[in-house]
Amino acid sequence: xxxxxxxxxxxxxxxxxxxxxxxxxxxxxxxxxxxxxxxxxxxxxxxxxxxxxxxxxxxxxxxxxxxxxxxxxxxxxxxxxxxxxxxxxxxxxxxxxxxxxxxxxxxxxxxxxxxxxxxxxxxxxxxxxxxxxxxxxxxxxxxxxxxxxxxxxxxxxxxxxxxxxxxxx
Amino acid sequence: xxxxxxxxxxxxxxxxxxxxxxxxxxxxxxxxxxxxxxxxxxxxxxxxxxxxxxxxxxxxxxxxxxxxxxxxxxxxxxxxxxxxxxxxxxxxxxxxxxxxxxxxxxxxxxxxxxxxxxxxxxxxxxxxxxxxxxxxxxxxxxxxxxxxxxxxxxxxxxxxxxxxxxxxxxxxxxxxxxxxxxxxxxxxxxxxxxxxxxxxxxxxxxxxxxxxxxxxxxxxxxxxxxxxxxxxxxxxxxxxxxxxxxxxxxxxxxxxxxxxxxxxxxxxxxxxxxxxxxxxxxxxxxxxxxxxxxxxxxxxxxxxxxxxxxxxxxxxxxxxxxxxxxxxxxxxxxxxxxxxxxx
Amino acid sequence: xxxxxxxxxxxxxxxxxxxxxxxxxxxxxxxxxxxxxxxxxxxxxxxxxxxxxxxxxxxxxxxxxxxxxxxxxxxxxxxxxxxxxxxxxxxxxxxxxxxxxxxxxxxxxxxxxxxxxxxxxxxxxxxxxxx
Numbered sequence: 001x002x003x004x005x006x007x008x009x010x011x012x013x014x015x016x017x018x019x020x021x022x023x024x025x026x027x028x029x030x031x032x033x034x035x036x037x038x039x040x041x042x043x044x045x046x047x048x049x050x051x052x053x054x055x056x057x058x059x060x061x062x063x064x065x066x067x068x069x070x071x072x073x074x075x076x077x078x079x080x081x082x083x084x085x086x087x088x089x090x091x092x093x094x095x096x097x098x099x100x101x102x103x104x105x106x107x108x109x110x111x112x113x114x115x116x117x118x119x120x121x122x123x124x125x126x127x128x129x130x131x132x133x134x135x136x137x138x139x140x141x142x143x144x145x146x147x148x149x150x151x152x153x154x155x156x157x158x159x160x161x162x163x164x165x166x167x168x169x
Numbered sequence: 170x171x172x173x174x175x176x177x178x179x180x181x182x183x184x185x186x187x188x189x190x191x192x193x194x195x196x197x198x199x200x201x202x203x204x205x206x207x208x209x210x211x212x213x214x215x216x217x218x219x220x221x222x223x224x225x226x227x228x229x230x231x232x233x234x235x236x237x238x239x240x241x242x243x244x245x246x247x248x249x250x251x252x253x254x255x256x257x258x259x260x261x262x263x264x265x266x267x268x269x270x271x272x273x274x275x276x277x278x279x280x281x282x283x284x285x286x287x288x289x290x291x292x293x294x295x296x297x298x299x300x301x302x303x304x305x306x307x308x309x310x311x312x313x314x315x316x317x318x319x320x321x322x323x324x325x326x327x328x329x330x331x332x333x334x335x336x337x338x339x340x341x342x343x344x345x346x347x348x349x350x351x352x353x354x355x356x357x358x359x360x361x362x363x364x365x366x367x368x369x370x371x372x373x374x375x376x377x378x379x380x381x382x383x384x385x386x387x388x389x390x391x392x393x394x395x396x397x398x399x400x401x402x403x404x405x406x407x408x409x410x411x412x413x414x415x416x417x418x419x420x421x422x423x424x425x426x427x428x429x430x431x432x433x434x435x436x437x438x439x440x441x442x443x444x445x446x447x448x449x450x451x452x453x454x455x456x457x458x459x460x461x462x463x464x465x466x467x468x469x470x471x472x473x474x475x476x477x478x479x480x481x482x483x484x485x486x487x488x489x490x491x492x493x494x495x496x497x498x499x500x501x502x503x504x505x506x507x508x509x510x511x512x
Numbered sequence: 513x514x515x516x517x518x519x520x521x522x523x524x525x526x527x528x529x530x531x532x533x534x535x536x537x538x539x540x541x542x543x544x545x546x547x548x549x550x551x552x553x554x555x556x557x558x559x560x561x562x563x564x565x566x567x568x569x570x571x572x573x574x575x576x577x578x579x580x581x582x583x584x585x586x587x588x589x590x591x592x593x594x595x596x597x598x599x600x601x602x603x604x605x606x607x608x609x610x611x612x613x614x615x616x617x618x619x620x621x622x623x624x625x626x627x628x629x630x631x632x633x634x635x636x637x638x639x640x641x642x643x
Contacts, residue, residue, distance in 0.1 A: 098528070105518035108525035115532045135539070142536035146529050157519045202563035202628065209621050209628060294603055358640060362621075365642045380617065382643030387611040388594060388618065393638050403643045409606075438643065 007055055011063050018047035018067040019074070022084075041148050042117040045091055049110055049156045054163070057096050064088045083124045090120030106156045111149030118145045198372070203227050205234040206338055207292070208362030214349055215356040215372040222352035226345045233344060236260070237337050239283065239330075249323060250283075250330045258321040263445065267336045270449040271313045274465055278453035279424035281311045283332035288427075291420040296411040298418060304427035311424055339448025342366035342400060346444070364402040364451075366444050371397075383504050384436040384482055391480070391488055392500040392508075396440060400447035404455040405436025405482070421455050432458030438480040440494070446475070454479060459489065463511065466491065482506070555616060555633040557595060559588070562626045571595060571631065584625035595631065597622070617641040 021044045028041055044067060051060035068088055072081035094116035098109045118141040126135065199219035203210045210230065214223050236259070238244045249255035267280040284307045288299040299307075315329035325331065333340075338361045346368045349357050358377065359366035367377055376397045383389040384405045394401060406419035410429070423430040437454045441447035454462035459481050469475045480490040480498065488506045490498055500508040555571040561581035569577075574590035576598070586600035586607060594614035597607040600622060607622035618641055619630040 101524070103518070103522065103524045104528070105521050105525055107521040108528040111525065111532060112528050115535075139536040139540035142532050142539070146532055153521070160519055202560065204562070204623070204626050207623070209623060209626070211628075292604070360640065360642075363642055365640065371639065377640065378638040380615075380638035380641045382641060384643065388614045390615075390638075390641075391643070394642075401642050405643070436643070 007059055010055060011051070011059050011066075014047050014051050014063045015066040015070070018044040018063060019071055021046060022067065022071050023074070042087070042091065042114050042145070043148070043152065044088075045095075045110065045113050045117060045149075046152045046155050046159070048088070048091060049095060049106060049113065049152065050159055052095055052099055052109075053106075053160070057092075061092060064092055082127075083121055086124040087117040087120035090123075091117035105153070106160065107150060107153035110153035110156060111146055114145035114149035114152060115142055118142060199223055201227055203230050205230050206238070206341060206361075207334075208338065210341075210362065211358075211360040212345060213358045213360075214354045214368075216354045218352050219354060222349045222354050225352065226348045229344055229348050230341055233337075233341055237263075237333055239332050239334070246331055246333065249325065253325045254323070256322050261318050261321045261323050263333060263336065263340055264316065264323050264331065265318045266340075266445050267333060267449060268313055268316060268318065270336070270446060270453055273468060274450075274453035274457060275461075276313060276424055277456035277461075278335060278449050279311065279313060280331055280333055280335065281313070281315055281329045282422055282424050283330040284310060285422055285424075285427045286332065286334075286420075289418070289420070289422070291409050291411065296413075296418075298413055299427070308425075308427050311427070335452045336445050336449040338362065338364060339366075339400060339402060339444035339446065342444035342448075363408075364400070364448065366400045367396060367398055369398055381438060381480065383506075386504065389503045390501045391482065391504065391506065392498055394440070394480075394494070395497045395499075399440055399442045400444045401438060401440050402444075402447040402451040403436055403438040404451040406434075407436070421452060423456050430456040432456060433484055434458060435482040435484050437462065437482070440478040440480075441475070443475070447477075450477065459483070463491075479511075555593075555614075555631050557588075557590070558630045558632055560628050560630075566627075579625075579627055581625045581627050584622065584627075586622055586625060586627060588620075588629055595629065596620070597629070600625070 025041045025043045047067070048060055048064055051063045065085075068081060068084045071084055091113040095109050095113040098104055098112045119138065122135060122138045122141065198213055198215045200211060200213045201223040203212065212223055212226055235241065235243070236245045239246045239250065241247060245255060245257055245260050249260070264280065267278070270278045271280065285304070288303060288307060290296045310328040310330070312329070315326045316331065317324045317326075323331070342359050342361050342364070343366075345359050346357070346366060349368055355369045356372045357368040359368070365379060370376055376395045379394045379396060379401055381391045381394055381403070383391050384407045404421055406417070406421070408420065410417060410419035412418070419429045421430050422428065432455065434455055437451060439447050439451045439454060441450060454465065457465065462479060462481070466477055466479060469477055476493060478491045478493040480488065480494065482488050486506055487509055488500065489509045489511050491511050495510050557567075557569050557571050557574050558565060559567040559579060561579065566579060566581075567577065571590055571593065574588075574595065576587060576589040578585060578587045584600065584602045586602065587598045588595060589598045594612040596612040597610065597620055600607050602622050602624040604624065607620050610620045613620055613631055616631055616633045617638065619628055621628050
């Protein structure tokens, strides 16, 4: 698989962007409502969605993995890695599947991605704690994912519009 | 245009990721278990110098116990009880504090009840109910007026015996906090056999959440108290005691009668920033009962600017707590108590 | 662009949302059908003597165990998601009278033996226990 220089640099920029989004969303006190370790809004999926359409699945995957690795490094918390990786990979798989469907807009793909992201987080929590207890939070998280997915989709659509404009359609 | 947006995002990302390098590290916590003062104390400190600080605290606790333990022949208190006189700045200060709480509580807290406690033998192998005559003769040497503190000198009269058991653990908690703080610890929990001393807030900056046991049912909670940098001490009838002929005798004696205090309370919890006072006040308030305790609370606030909060568990199934705790005490739904805020 | 994305939300997106919400509803109902998982799933018993850890086991696997320390011996038994000291040869019997513990942060102490039996694990609502 050959990555062109342009692709590589775009990937790097996107990874940095995803990291920043990840960091920023950690200030949102979601943990007060849902006391699961590593639970997040999933805003970094904006980048994953964009990368998927702009660069294709392999590049998007690379951006995701780099973001997760560096993210847990910066947070100084290695155990966060399994949570963000599992969540991110689930989101990735869901979005690859959904984006193959021609009629679905970025909104649908993002919502599917957000829902899968949260499912992945809960799965990671269940694996870590060794119990089915975290499952109780999934219904609530899924409802939340409809909204965060819509938000992600909206921002992604803005990004696409801007890029389309910049590249002359 | 879009490229510019991307540039701005990238710059922001770089700045933020640099910031991320600094924070977010998990602060390590160290725990030490110390068996002293007739109980088990668990000290947990957070921060880089925790281990060294806890070592110092442990050393201090053992030394303090050696000084104050009435049952140890080589302790200062033991010597005082034998000779009727002693000279020691720390002991004098602590005795003075005990007398102060005694005076404020109209004798409900009294560090001279040792002879009475010995007669009941709560902590020994053969607890028993003393006779009326026995109690009457022992009461002759009980009373705050039998101790005088002048500077660093303590004098006992009328055969009075000093027992600082009702204030020593709280005082120990104060000393532990000082030792830890001096070594740069900003966040610590001191569990003194169930009574709690808090240094600062939790490492993540939030207040500690303390579940309060239901006195009647050990596996249930009354509720959760949210607090920081203060002491939470409880006195109750279920802590120590014995049963004889179907009657239960608990260990908190009324210094005026020499018998277990009957004040309509099952337990009282005091929240106060001074450990020694919290300890002494919990005993005092239990003996005083709700009404007089609330009056004492008013006096403390007015005279000394010292705000304490109280949680009473009454023997008719109510949990009543002072309004300073509303918003900081979340009642639990497990038991069958009625919860009331005291305005 | 590798592929050109549809930027306007349409009925297929609504379908995705519907699927996610139905999944949420389905999962929300399930816990009420199944028995509530007792906390013994995630609680661990930690037994220490003189501050040193002697034994550690999941509450569910604990069974009945005897410990000896400082010339005293006690037997702790777990049953129905809770733990209690069944018997001990210590003078005060405080540990036996402590009753059963079943939540994280609770502990039973035998002073003469210097043994502390504590439950650690998921304690969502509080940091420590007093009283």
